[in-house]
Amino acid sequence: MSQPASDAPRNRPPARYAYLKSDGTAYILAGSLVAGLANYAYQILGGRSMGAHDFTPVATLLTIHLLTFTVLLLPIEQVVIRRLTIDRSRTGLPREGGWLGIATVIGSAMFAWAVVEDQLNGDRRFVAFTAITVAAHLWFAAARGHLAGWRRFRAYGTSSALASVVRLVIAIGITIIHPSASAFAVALIVGTFVVAGWRPFRPVPVDRPELADHERENLDESNLLWGLVLAAAASQALLLSGQLVVAMLGGTNAEQSVAFAAFTLGRAPLVFGYNLLARVLPPFTVMAARGERQELRAWARGMAWAGAGLGVVGAALGWLAGPWVVSLFYGPDFAVAGSDAAIISLGVVFAGTGLFVGQILVARGQSARLGIAWLAGLAAAGASVMATPALTPMTRACIALAAGSGVALVALVYGAMAGTRPASGPSAAYLAWKRTVDIAVSLFVLVLTAPILVVAGIAVRLDSPGPIFFKQVRVGRNGNHFGMVKLRTMRADGDERVFAEHLARLEMSRHLDDGTPIRIVDDPRITRVGRVLRQWSIDELPNFWNVLVGSMSLVGPRPLVPAEAELVGLDNPRFTVKPGITGLAQVQGRDSISIGERTRLDEEYVRNRSASLDVRIMLKTIRTVLFERGD
Numbered sequence: 001m002s003q004p005a006s007d008a009p010r011n012r013p014p015a016r017y018a019y020l021k022s023d024g025t026a027y028i029l030a031g032s033l034v035a036g037l038a039n040y041a042y043q044i045l046g047g048r049s050m051g052a053h054d055f056t057p058v059a060t061l062l063t064i065h066l067l068t069f070t071v072l073l074l075p076i077e078q079v080v081i082r083r084l085t086i087d088r089s090r091t092g093l094p095r096e097g098g099w100l101g102i103a104t105v106i107g108s109a110m111f112a113w114a115v116v117e118d119q120l121n122g123d124r125r126f127v128a129f130t131a132i133t134v135a136a137h138l139w140f141a142a143a144r145g146h147l148a149g150w151r152r153f154r155a156y157g158t159s160s161a162l163a164s165v166v167r168l169v170i171a172i173g174i175t176i177i178h179p180s181a182s183a184f185a186v187a188l189i190v191g192t193f194v195v196a197g198w199r200p201f202r203p204v205p206v207d208r209p210e211l212a213d214h215e216r217e218n219l220d221e222s223n224l225l226w227g228l229v230l231a232a233a234a235s236q237a238l239l240l241s242g243q244l245v246v247a248m249l250g251g252t253n254a255e256q257s258v259a260f261a262a263f264t265l266g267r268a269p270l271v272f273g274y275n276l277l278a279r280v281l282p283p284f285t286v287m288a289a290r291g292e293r294q295e296l297r298a299w300a301r302g303m304a305w306a307g308a309g310l311g312v313v314g315a316a317l318g319w320l321a322g323p324w325v326v327s328l329f330y331g332p333d334f335a336v337a338g339s340d341a342a343i344i345s346l347g348v349v350f351a352g353t354g355l356f357v358g359q360i361l362v363a364r365g366q367s368a369r370l371g372i373a374w375l376a377g378l379a380a381a382g383a384s385v386m387a388t389p390a391l392t393p394m395t396r397a398c399i400a401l402a403a404g405s406g407v408a409l410v411a412l413v414y415g416a417m418a419g420t421r422p423a424s425g426p427s428a429a430y431l432a433w434k435r436t437v438d439i440a441v442s443l444f445v446l447v448l449t450a451p452i453l454v455v456a457g458i459a460v461r462l463d464s465p466g467p468i469f470f471k472q473v474r475v476g477r478n479g480n481h482f483g484m485v486k487l488r489t490m491r492a493d494g495d496e497r498v499f500a501e502h503l504a505r506l507e508m509s510r511h512l513d514d515g516t517p518i519r520i521v522d523d524p525r526i527t528r529v530g531r532v533l534r535q536w537s538i539d540e541l542p543n544f545w546n547v548l549v550g551s552m553s554l555v556g557p558r559p560l561v562p563a564e565a566e567l568v569g570l571d572n573p574r575f576t577v578k579p580g581i582t583g584l585a586q587v588q589g590r591d592s593i594s595i596g597e598r599t600r601l602d603e604e605y606v607r608n609r610s611a612s613l614d615v616r617i618m619l620k621t622i623r624t625v626l627f628e629r630g631d
Helices: 025-086 095-114 125-149 153-177 181-198 224-240 242-248 253-266 268-289 293-330 338-364 367-386 393-418 428-448 450-463 496-512 528-535 543-549 562-568 584-589 595-608 611-627
Strands: 469-475 481-487 553-555 580-582
Touching (some): 025 125, 095 125, 095 224, 153 268, 224 393, 242 393, 253 293, 268 293, 293 338, 338 393, 367 611, 428 543, 481 543, 543 580, 562 595, 584 611
Parallel strands (some): 553 580
16 A cells, blocks of 8 residues: 555755754853853953953963964864764864864963063963963863764753853852962863763764765865864954054054954854854755755855845944943943944954855865955955055954955855856856955055055156056957056067067977977066066066956966967967966966976966965965066
8 A cells, every 4th residue: 555645755855944943052052142151251350350460361361262262273173073974983083183282282382481471470370371271172172073063962052151151150259269360260271171071072872874975975074174274264363353453553552442342342242153153064064965055055145145134233233332332341431433333243244144154165175265265355354454544543444354254255155155166167166266366365465565566667767768557468368358567677669579589489499399488588678677677576566457357367377468379379278267467387487488388387277276276376476476586
């Protein structure tokens, strides 16, 4: 007898929000709120009970703890969660995670030793406190990672809250008896071991693997940890640099204090939300392994719209209540403008949304894309600071946070929506990121190097008659012509016969493969100033304008003049991508290699282009420009 339709087994994937309807989500939400409030109370209690001077060692210890935990230890926790989600029967902590943790402990202790006189009031015990605190929180991160990886979300949320509450209770007792910096440091350490009560490393019985063998093969974890560290460092630099930006822009001590207060309170919602990352990563990892691309795209789209809506609400609340909240917590002397508070709120919402969208990329193992997105945000933040010289230091710092977080969020959403790279070519995510990085970096470089261009332009004009800039027709993507802008380095009446003879030699070299270099050796047309500009590649700085408008990219084959393009052949794969300021051929030999070798390297780049390759080429370019002179 056939089974009723209503009772028939169904193979459809779970509904989009089914993953978050059980398993202790409420516990993580409540635990995050309790932990955040308890941590703030612990800090305020210490400052009020000991005073500014005596609290300095604790403040320094908390700063080291915050940076190491968010930048280095949380990525370790995320790797543990993902590994156990993929296979619950194996150990969660990878070998590189252990080595990174040990290096973090040693590095933190060395830093504490270096600042013991200035920042730790000469109390050398705090060197040991620093090492023990970081080591304890390394264990804490690994323990919580096992809880979340084994889907023990109730234990994760409860233990996180109780650790902070125990720390606060100890601090209250210390305050009643005799407040001291060392006792507060001990409380910071002891609280982490509360999680041991849940036996986090106890293996969970598994009747059957959640993922099949072929589904596990869909998930790559090579270099995942290092990509997560890069992304965490870039995102935290964006979130924590408000006061530093104000100081670098010449803000007064009072303005720096206001910036500290405003940015600290503005970031408070993120402190409450960090633990929720552990709740969304396991289901996202399962979706990625099972190939549920539409579900992941739906999550990315939903979070993006939620971030946009919350950004508007957050900006409105910041405008209306921000100044009052800052004055309430820090006093009437801390006066922040409503517009600045609104911009900070907008930036924090964008950053928080980006952290959650980024978990989709973590689930797929695409940590390089994650890191590049946040680096693009940092570049955009720097460009915004350079582009707003007429505003106050505080407003410029606020805009930097909002602009950087916004660019990072756009890049993250593009990456999450695009999925993985198809076999036929680069993914839409890579292309979107590449364009995002092109815009952010080119705008930043043009603003930053404007004084250099002015001085170089004057030198060009005084050295020889003719225009400052030189616009030459080059061949771009799909064989389209565009005008590439450079600083003029040759005489305006240069003999074109020199170039014609060089083309003839290149044509012969193409057939004989005799290694004739691409650039003319000892070109008599180059001016005295032009030779200096070429040595340091200053003449190519205007190329960033071509990158900004989209005719070039930061990385790609160097654009050829039409005559050179004909030698190579317009059907060559190098013409399927945008030409670049730098490329694989440039970092291998700049202009000293032959046209055949350059063509081979350009084709190799087109075949293997990726975000990680682009980053390596850009880093090698910086080294080449600084240590290898051009002709």
